[in-house]
Amino acid sequence: MLNLERLRTLDALARHGSVSAAADALHVTTSAVSQQLGKLEREAGQQLLAKNGRGVRLTDAGRLLAEHAARILSQVELAQADLEAHRGQVVGELRVTAFPTAARGLFPAALSALRAQHPGLRVRSSELEPEQGIAGVVRGDLDLAVVLDWYNKPMPVPDGLVKAPLLDDPAEVALPVGHRFAGRDEVDLTEFAQDEWITWGEGEFCHEWLMFTLRSKGIEPIVGHRAGETHTQLVLVAAGLGVCVVPLLGRDPMPPGVVLVPLTQRVRRHVYVVWRADADRRPSIRAAVEALRVSAQQLSAQQVSVQEASAEQVSVQEASVQQVSAQRLG
Numbered sequence: 001m002l003n004l005e006r007l008r009t010l011d012a013l014a015r016h017g018s019v020s021a022a023a024d025a026l027h028v029t030t031s032a033v034s035q036q037l038g039k040l041e042r043e044a045g046q047q048l049l050a051k052n053g054r055g056v057r058l059t060d061a062g063r064l065l066a067e068h069a070a071r072i073l074s075q076v077e078l079a080q081a082d083l084e085a086h087r088g089q090v091v092g093e094l095r096v097t098a099f100p101t102a103a104r105g106l107f108p109a110a111l112s113a114l115r116a117q118h119p120g121l122r123v124r125s126s127e128l129e130p131e132q133g134i135a136g137v138v139r140g141d142l143d144l145a146v147v148l149d150w151y152n153k154p155m156p157v158p159d160g161l162v163k164a165p166l167l168d169d170p171a172e173v174a175l176p177v178g179h180r181f182a183g184r185d186e187v188d189l190t191e192f193a194q195d196e197w198i199t200w201g202e203g204e205f206c207h208e209w210l211m212f213t214l215r216s217k218g219i220e221p222i223v224g225h226r227a228g229e230t231h232t233q234l235v236l237v238a239a240g241l242g243v244c245v246v247p248l249l250g251r252d253p254m255p256p257g258v259v260l261v262p263l264t265q266r267v268r269r270h271v272y273v274v275w276r277a278d279a280d281r282r283p284s285i286r287a288a289v290e291a292l293r294v295s296a297q298q299l300s301a302q303q304v305s306v307q308e309a310s311a312e313q314v315s316v317q318e319a320s321v322q323q324v325s326a327q328r329l330g
Contacts, residue, residue, distance in 0.1 A: 004076065006040035007069040009033055010048065014066035015139050018055050025141055040065075073140070078278045090287045091120035097128040097136060098146035101230055101250030102271060106146060106166070110295040114288060121284055130155055130205050137161060137274055144288055148269045150209045152216075161274045164289055166296040169269040171247040172260045174233070176240045182259040189263065190217050196224030196242035198233045210245060234258055249299070271296070 012022035013033070023030045041048050048062035058066060098107060103125065111123055128136065133145030138158055146166065149155035157163055173187055181187050197214075199221075200207035207226075214221045224242045227233045230251055233244045238257035246260065247269050254260075273292055275285050 002043055003040065004072070006036045006043070007065075007072060009036040010040060010062070010066050011069040011073055013037065013056075014058060014063070014070070025139070074278055077140070077276070080282075089120065090118040090283045092284055093122045093124065094144065094284045094288055095124050095126075095142045096144040096146075096288060097126045097133045097142050099130055099133070099148060100127050100228065101247065102146045102148070103127045105250045105299055106271075106292055106295045109298060110288070110291040113291045113294065117291075118284075118287055121287070123288070134158065134161070134274060137276060140276070143279065143282075143285065144273055144275045146271065146273050146292065148205070148271050150206075150213075151266075151268045151270070153209045153212055155205065157274060160277050162277050162280055163272045163274045164293070166271045166273055166292055167249075167300050169247045169249045169271050171245050171267040171269065172262050174237045174244050174246045175259045175261060176237055176243075177257050177259050178240065179243070179259065181261060184261055186262045186264050188265070189214060190219060192243060193219045194222070196222050198225045198227065198236045198242040198244040199223055201226050201228050204228070231255075 009022065009026065012025050013019065016022045016025050019030050019033050019037075023033045026033065037049060044061070044065060046061040047059050048065060049056045050059050051057075096107075096111075097103075107125055111125060114121060114123055128145070130145075130147035130149075133142065133147050134155070134157065136142035137145045138161065147155060148169070173181075173189075173192070175182050181191065192214075197210070199210055211221055225233075225236050227236065230246060234246065234251070234255050236242065237244055238255045245267065249269070249271065273289055275289070279285050
């Protein structure tokens, strides 16, 4: 009889490519992984691993068994989801991740609501870039991932995943207060051909989007500085070191010395949550998705209130200026 936990170890090795990576994914030692795989070889009665330099590789028998292990583990997860759905209780452990600004903007309210409403559910959260989050859900290392794509550059979602929209996240350009466009009502990206950009890290999805978008407009971007966090980018803008695209999610508080100007062509990120289809019936998944939706709705309502208050303040200022001008003319 093949042991399920040993099959899980083999599956982790097949997915992650090495004993050390499998150990990290399973939160055990490399020695424990090696012992489990050795026992599995004895159970199977065939050699599953072969040396490959300093590491190991799967033999033909190992690859065959790993394919079966992936299907078996998927069926086990489906069975667990059905049992949870039958019981109807939101309990157990849920592993969730989000890209940094979503983790800051959505997780506090959503995770607090889950803790208050479902004390039997333990949520473990982390920050990952969208591609890494999706890969983690596909591998089964994560249950949910909050990810994004841009209006003109969609994020591929593999088969076997379900996704639900959370919010559209509008973006503007952040400029130093002394920038030549700081007083404009709106700007076009083509007008920044000679400006230095403050952008995300090399290879990050948002950085690749910015390079793709500028180059599609015939602009070869001048990248002056890179920073993964929106607030770091904004501080660099305030210091006069360049300009950056700033989505609304996670932007507050704004540092002094920065002006936000809308883009002529409205730019938005689409934020959504993904999970595995075979876990769709788990009450914990459904509860977490609902909590994220409520958090996103609250954030969107706050954004509308801020925009309305800002528009009202501008109207009052304009009326005051007009009144002063009329008094002077009188």
